[in-house]
Amino acid sequence: MPRAVIRSADERNSCVIKWLFLTVGVIATGLGVIGIFLPLVPTTPFLLLAAACFARSSDRFHRWLVEHAHLGPMVRGYLEGTGIPRRAKTVAIVMVWLTVPPSAFLLVPMPWVRALLLVIATGVTIYLVRLPTAPADNH
Structure with a gap:
């Protein structure tokens, strides 16, 4: 067995x-x-x-x-640790601000949750801006 x-x-x-x-x-x-x-x-x-x-x-x-x-x-x-491409940073930040505020104001009825979403979007933006940017590829 x-x-x-x-x-x-x-x-x-x-x-x-x-x-x-x-x-x-x-x-x-x-x-x-x-x-x-x-x-x-x-x-x-x-x-x-x-x-x-x-x-x-x-x-x-x-x-x-x-x-x-x-x-x-x-x-x-x-x-x-070499960074992310500038285009990826830009697209990410633009997408955060194109999606979070409309979602917060159109879908979320509670003001404190709206504010929290905007604070999170701001934090994500600051984090992305502070990340190293990869050098441009010249190929």
Whole structure:
């Protein structure tokens, strides 16, 4: 009769967390790919989320994403600390301000939630502006 493998609660929790990160990473990758084709869906933030999740769950998936011919360049500069392209920064900031205020004022009835959304949009904008900008590619 096969012997059952007994795992501690910590091992089970670790396994669940790993699968959770992997699942969120796969979903974020899918949303990032959709964002390539749909202008209102942000690509780079979803790919950065996927990279962070894969870094905590699967070396294989993380390596695949970072080395991918089309998706890799969108996250590599950020991960390496060399910056993100100026165009990506500009598009991200423009999309934040094209989507958050209309959503806040047209869909959210509570004033405090509207204010919170605007504060978050401001914080994201400040964060993006302060990120290093990758040098222009002159090829």
